[in-house]
Amino acid sequence: MYKCVAFTFAQQQIFYMKACDSRYSQCLYFASSALSRKVEKLATECWAPVGLSPSHGYLLMIAIEEPGVQPSFLVEQLQLTPSTITRLIEKLEEKKLVVRTTEGKITNVYPTPKGKDMLPALKACGQDFHERYAAQLGDRESSTLVSSICQMTDKLKV
Amino acid sequence: MYKCVAFTFAQQQIFYMKACDSRYSQCLYFASSALSRKVEKLATECWAPVGLSPSHGYLLMIAIEEPGVQPSFLVEQLQLTPSTITRLIEKLEEKKLVVRTTEGKITNVYPTPKGKDMLPALKACGQDFHERYAAQLGDRESSTLVSSICQMTDKLKV
DNA sequence: TCCCAATGTTTGTATGTACAAATGCGTAGC
DNA sequence: GCTACGCATTTGTACATACAAACATTGGGA
Numbered sequence: 001m002y003k004c005v006a007f008t009f010a011q012q013q014i015f016y017m018k019a020c021d022s023r024y025s026q027c028l029y030f031a032s033s034a035l036s037r038k039v040e041k042l043a044t045e046c047w048a049p050v051g052l053s054p055s056h057g058y059l060l061m062i063a064i065e066e067p068g069v070q071p072s073f074l075v076e077q078l079q080l081t082p083s084t085i086t087r088l089i090e091k092l093e094e095k096k097l098v099v100r101t102t103e104g105k106i107t108n109v110y111p112t113p114k115g116k117d118m119l120p121a122l123k124a125c126g127q128d129f130h131e132r133y134a135a136q137l138g139d140r141e142s143s144t145l146v147s148s149i150c151q152m153t154d155k156l157k158v
Numbered sequence: 159m160y161k162c163v164a165f166t167f168a169q170q171q172i173f174y175m176k177a178c179d180s181r182y183s184q185c186l187y188f189a190s191s192a193l194s195r196k197v198e199k200l201a202t203e204c205w206a207p208v209g210l211s212p213s214h215g216y217l218l219m220i221a222i223e224e225p226g227v228q229p230s231f232l233v234e235q236l237q238l239t240p241s242t243i244t245r246l247i248e249k250l251e252e253k254k255l256v257v258r259t260t261e262g263k264i265t266n267v268y269p270t271p272k273g274k275d276m277l278p279a280l281k282a283c284g285q286d287f288h289e290r291y292a293a294q295l296g297d298r299e300s301s302t303l304v305s306s307i308c309q310m311t312d313k314l315k316v
Numbered sequence: 317t318c319c320c321a322a323t324g325t326t327t328g329t330a331t332g333t334a335c336a337a338a339t340g341c342g343t344a345g346c
Numbered sequence: 347g348c349t350a351c352g353c354a355t356t357t358g359t360a361c362a363t364a365c366a367a368a369c370a371t372t373g374g375g376a
Contacts, residue, residue: 029216031311032197033197034311035190035194037237038311038314043187080362083366129187144306146186148303149189152295152303153196240355241336262340
């Protein structure tokens with residue numbers, strides 16, 4: 001597929017036909033970030049009903065299902081850095097959805113009653129997200145994609 | 159694969175075995191963002207020799223190869239939003255690598271001589287990035303991954 | 317016993333990206 | 347020729363995330 005492209009060079013408008021499937025979109029850098037931005041957007045939409053971003057939502061779900069969970073565990077589960085996890089917890093604490101207790105060097109995160117009450121709604125958001133992307137990408141295709149992405153992510157030592 | 163997990167609940171340390179391959183990493187949200195963060199990191203390393211982030215580097219390459227290129231074209235190529243493209247150009251302008259000229263509602267981006275001189279170094283960074291990820295992921299596997307990611311990105315209407 | 321290294325968490329700061337609104341220009345219709 | 351709409355770009359602002367350094371705690375070796 002080709003399309004018309006125009007730009008000016010030395011005061012002259014230049015038109016030419018260009019391959020749509022440009023070389024840049026074929027690079028893993030653009031491919032992976034474009035995908036993740038689109039997915040992020042879809043997820044954000046799905047989590048909007050509970051007024052949380054997807055990361056906050058998932059973190060809260062884990063905290064409800066495993067009361068007393070530690071930041072280090074969340075780091076593994078959500079695949080984010082410790083500082084990001086701290087920031088996420090801070091925000092949930094501001095919203096009175098979790099509380100943090102620190103003894104020695106260990107911190108535990110517990111859901112508040114208000115947080116616990118949200119579990120069904122949170123699950124619904126996660127479900128909705130999964131259904132939406134599976135519907136668009138195809139059931140089999142999307143799960144194949146997810147597993148090959150995971151595999152590749154594991155292989156990448158940065 | 160299982161591993162030992164511990165947390166405290168009601169003053170008691172709880173230990174239990176947990177599947178490593180947690181349910182959360184199997185979600186497209188975490189999968190795609192984890193991949194893109196790792197890839198971003200690798201790319202950033204590869205582009206460090208020229209002192210630019212990957213996006214800036216690619217944008218400059220396009221500007222060199224297509225002098226007078228317009229922001230709207232860059233939006234398509236780099237799959238970023240117009241405002242982000244403006245910000246990227248601004249930064250390259252600060253570094254005296256490109257100049258912007260505006261006539262009417264159209265803006266053109268031209269490389270400066272200083273910018274043009276960087277072309278070989280820029281290409282080397284791109285090459286290095288590609289080689290590094292292909293070496294780690296496998297030649298065939300990585301290109302398969304890229305094309306299925308692109309395909310899925312296109313399918314996703316957010 | 318004391319110090320030092322390792323570990324878990326937090327803080328200060330920076331970056332990349334986006335959305336929404338503003339701007340500035342071109343154009344179609346009356 | 348004026349007006350209203352539409353497009354390309356920029357600006358103000360916000361958010362998610364990360365890195366590096368700081369901090370606090372624990373455990374092991376001289």
